[in-house]
Amino acid sequence: MKLLPQIQVEGGAEWLARTATQCLIDEARLSPKPGLVDSRGNGAHHDLSLALMERSAHSLTPTFQALALQSWQRPADIALRQTVGRLGREGEKQMMAATDGVNTHRGAIWALGLLVSAVAMHGGVGSAQQVAMTAAELAKLPDAAAPKVFSKGLRATHRYQVPGAREEAQQAFPHVMQRALPQLRLSRLNGSSETHARLDALMAIMTSLTDTCVLSRAGLEGLDAMQDGARAVLSAGGSAHPAGQAALAALDSHMLALNASPGGAADLLAATLFLDRIESPYFKH
Ligand SMILES: CC(C)(COP(=O)(O)OP(=O)(O)OC[C@H]1O[C@@H](n2cnc3c(N)ncnc32)[C@H](O[C@H]2O[C@H](COP(=O)(O)OP(=O)(O)OP(=O)(O)O)[C@@H](O)[C@H]2O)[C@@H]1O)[C@@H](O)C(=O)NCCC(=O)NCCS
Numbered sequence: 001m002k003l004l005p006q007i008q009v010e011g012g013a014e015w016l017a018r019t020a021t022q023c024l025i026d027e028a029r030l031s032p033k034p035g036l037v038d039s040r041g042n043g044a045h046h047d048l049s050l051a052l053m054e055r056s057a058h059s060l061t062p063t064f065q066a067l068a069l070q071s072w073q074r075p076a077d078i079a080l081r082q083t084v085g086r087l088g089r090e091g092e093k094q095m096m097a098a099t100d101g102v103n104t105h106r107g108a109i110w111a112l113g114l115l116v117s118a119v120a121m122h123g124g125v126g127s128a129q130q131v132a133m134t135a136a137e138l139a140k141l142p143d144a145a146a147p148k149v150f151s152k153g154l155r156a157t158h159r160y161q162v163p164g165a166r167e168e169a170q171q172a173f174p175h176v177m178q179r180a181l182p183q184l185r186l187s188r189l190n191g192s193s194e195t196h197a198r199l200d201a202l203m204a205i206m207t208s209l210t211d212t213c214v215l216s217r218a219g220l221e222g223l224d225a226m227q228d229g230a231r232a233v234l235s236a237g238g239s240a241h242p243a244g245q246a247a248l249a250a251l252d253s254h255m256l257a258l259n260a261s262p263g264g265a266a267d268l269l270a271a272t273l274f275l276d277r278i279e280s281p282y283f284k285h
Pocket residue numbers: 084085086087088089102103104105106107108109110111113114143146151152153154163164165166168209210211212213216217261263264265267268
């Protein structure tokens with residue numbers, strides 16, 4: 001194994017942290033997103049705003065940087081899993097301090113934290129597929145120090161017998177790798193603007209994700225509305241087409257009426273943008 005000089009490791013970790021933060025900001029600003037906070041407003045949320053989401057994203061840069069530095073060229077083993085778990089929980093505390101106790105990005109810290117670590121484990125040079133597989137290896141290892149809390153996500157996965165954030169990572173992010181990333185690139189190839197390509201990628205996730213945020217707030221009715229509505233947008237030609245835009249507006253109204261917000265899908269869009277960027281020719285350090 002060729003070891004990089006420390007300065008390159010530090011530069012790589014800094015780039016990864018800045019990029020992960022920017023992906024969170026890009027996701028938050030993207031509009032119009034159904035039920036979610038975006039540059040138009042607060043969606044279905046009373047305690048969130050775009051300014052809060054951006055403050056939260058910035059508060060996480062040191063966490064991503066520490067994750068990258070600690071994971072650089074290390075194998076997926078229990079020792080690294082413990083370090084990543086500890087840093088992730090510290091990141092959650094930073095987020096809560098920055099938002100006065102509002103949960104803005106818990107799921108995003110999990111997904112992007114694992115992916116940042118996985119890129120670093122590959123020494124900054126893995127493909128999206130390799131990185132997702134490595135993140136899954138890490139996610140499958142036991143996290144002995146995890147507090148025994150029965151979270152909203154766990155409650156929803158047990159009640160409805162569906163996979164949640166944990167399983168998405170342990171299965172190497174199928175909604176990112178098999179749906180969102182291909183859709184993002186297809187929409188770009190078809191001439192869609194970057195905004196429309198990202199909205200289409202979000203729709204691709206929402207067609208089948210069992211988003212525990214939606215299940216907790218709006219049950220199976222909310223989940224069906226999300227999945228059916230997202231399919232309608234894509235089958236109308238996507239968000240760049242007038243019929244797709246009408247379907248997206250109808251989905252937004254439906255989600256707001258049900259008080260449903262696909263926060264898990266939003267996190268996975270940020271993860272998609274991150275994996276897209278690590279494969280772009282500009283990823284050099
Ligand atoms: C493994 C953990 C993610 C914990 O997961 P668990 O399911 O037990 O716990 P939750 O606290 O419910 O967090 C899961 C969050 O993941 C997002 N999510 C939901 N469904 C999926 C899915 N199918 N696939 C992927 N991701 C999913 C979602 O996060 C977003 O929503 C949050 C906002 O939700 P909202 O309901 O609006 O807010 P609340 O305040 O909770 O409710 P209201 O009052 O508003 O109604 C926001 O965080 C978004 O990011 C779920 O919330 C993981 O946290 C863990 O184990 N961490 C330990 C540390 C660790 O090991 N880290 C390693 C990597 S750094």
